[in-house]
Each structure stands twice: as structure tokens, then as C-alpha cells.
Amino acid sequence: MTLSEVRGRIASLIPEYLGRLDIADSRLSEAMHYALMNGGKRLRPYLVYATCQMLGGSQSQADAAALALEMVHSYSLVHDDLPAMDNDDLRRGKPTCHIAFDEPTAILTGDALLTAAFELLAEDDGLSAQQRLRLVQVLSRAAGASGMIAGQCIDLSHVGKSMSLQQLSRMHNHKTGALIAAAVQMGAICALADSDPLTETALSDYAAAIGLAFQVQDDLLDIEGDTATLGKTQGADLQLNKPTYPALLGLDGARAEARALVDRAHEALSGLSVDTSVLADLADYIITRDH
DSSP states (O other): OOHHHHHHHHHHHHHHHHTTSOOOOHHHHHHHHHHHHSOOOOHHHHHHHHHHHHTTOOHHHHHHHHHHHHHHHHHHHHHHTSTTTTOOSEETTEEOHHHHSOHHHHHHHHHHHHHHHHHHHHTOTTSOHHHHHHHHHHHHHHHSTTTHHHHHHHHHHTTTSOOOHHHHHHHHHHHTHHHHHHHHHHHHHHHOSSOOHHHHHHHHHHHHHHHHHHHHHHHHHHHHSOHHHHSSOTTHHHHTTOOOHHHHHHHHHHHHHHHHHHHHHHHHHTTOSSOOHHHHHHHHHHTTOOO
């Protein structure tokens, strides 16, 4: 599947699934649709599908996991844009959820997307109970206090403060890398009831490398991109005085770091006995994208 095909598939799954939810408030329903359908690369669902198919699974086996992960990612963006967090007015070229609706609705929309994601996983009768349980474990760990939330807390507590490269990488391993790593893990779980340790290690190393590479490129785009192409406010990190890879390494140093991380991702895939070209190509795309 291409990224474009994944975007189309997710776009068709969103109304189908949300239509099955018993959403008792029409404004909340509208805001949930808005947050999920508001564009996006769908990189994390793509990783779920690509990993699942690489290991012999089908697209339908990965549908629930791909959508659940995108729901968690979308919730995190809704909350990240709030005035108490990054206070951003623009997301994916459109008004952020709290601007399009209001702040209380945005908070509740994020809450609803997060909880609905786990309902979706639990009710996926296309997978075994063991697979569903593992998916819930992986996603909850990646999204929670040992993953993305921890990264957000580290980020907010260091605005205007200096960080070492090691500290910055640790923060982004949690904030950005945790959900990207979860996408790869979840794709493998959808395809295989049990995977061998070598495959798990290779995919984990790959995911960790592209997760950081993704953030390095984001930091570069915050400086070198433009608001129209990015779909969010250019220079937002600079305005908030957030620690970034270019601030620590310079532009050339950050580009070299991104390339080194992608090389590490390729190396991680080299030991697998399946065709890894799709994941390898995605690693290259991550540091050449313009938004």
C-alpha cells in the first residue's frame, strides 16, 4: 500500500467506525469527525499496514489497529494544540479543534478519541483474544506515562531551558518515537500470533531510529519550511524557545543526524529474511518530506 492508499482507507474507516459508536452528543460527534478527518499523513497507520503485510498478514487484519493508533495520535494533537500546551491556532492547514469548536469541547474530544481507540481494539473479532490483549498493552504503554505522555511532560518542563543531545533524544523517544514504535509492533501483532525474538528486535531498532529521524526532520522543517506547506505555524518551536536538534547541532549537524538515524534503520532491517523494501523506503521518505 502507498501512503495515498492508506489515507483513503483510513478516511473510509473513520465514518464507518464512528457511526457505530453510541455518541450521545451531536457536537462531540462533529468534533471527533473533525479531529480525525482533518488531513494528516497517516504515517502511523501506514506503518501498521506495511509491517503487517511484510510479515504475511492482510490489510483487513490491521484495520482496527491502524485506526485505533490514528485515533490516539489525533487525540494527542488536539490536546497538544490547547492553550495550556502549545496554544496553536493551526493544524494541518485548518483551525485547531479548540478554535473550530471551543476549549472544553476540544478537551472532551481528545478524551473521547483516546477511550474509543481501546474500545475498537477490544471489539476486533478478526483477531484472537491474545492478539487483542497485546495490542491494548502495546498502545496503552506507548500512549501513557511510560511513553508519549512522559515525553510531553519532559517537553513542557524544559521550555526555555537547555538540554543535552542525550536528554533531547530521550524526550523524543517518548513523545514522538513511542507511537511510531507502537505502530510497527502492532502491525507485527496483527500478522503473527507469535513472532520470533530476532524479528522483534530488528523491528524495534528500526522503529526507534525512524521515530527520532522523524522528529529531527520536524525540527528542521520548523525552521526551513513555510506555514502553507507545513499546515501548522512555521517557527512555533522557535517562538516557544523549545529545545530542538538544530539548536543543539546546527542545521548541517541536524541533517547529518537525521541521515545517520535512517542509516541505522536500514541496518536494522538488513537482518530480516522478508522483503523490507517498503519499510526501507519509508525511512528515506521521513527525512525528505516537506511537511
